[in-house]
Amino acid sequence: xxxxxxxxxxxxxxxxxxxxxxxxxxxxxxxxxxxxxxxxxxxxxxxxxxxxxxxxxxxxxxx
Numbered sequence: 451x452x453x454x455x456x457x458x459x460x461x462x463x464x465x466x467x468x469x470x471x472x473x474x475x476x477x478x479x480x481x482x483x484x485x486x487x488x489x490x491x492x493x494x495x496x497x498x499x500x501x502x503x504x505x506x507x508x509x510x511x512x513x
Contacts, residue, residue, distance in 0.1 A: 454501075461502055469504035 461468045476495040480488055498504075 458502060465502075465504045468502055469499060472498050472502075472504065 472495050476491045479491050483491075
């Protein structure tokens with residue numbers, strides 16, 4: 451079992467908290483870099499959410 455599989459198993463059932471953590475981490479990076487890498491941070495957040503399955507497809511994204 452790979453490390454990514456272990457992480458996914460630990461996060462299973464906590465999708466909302468995982469999504470909030472990814473968003474908060476990205477916001478922290480944006481603050482520390484004064485928004486210079488905003489596009490890259492957003493892309494990273496989206497990829498993490500896709501990888502961990504935290505975005506629910508049946509509801510619109512929250513602002």
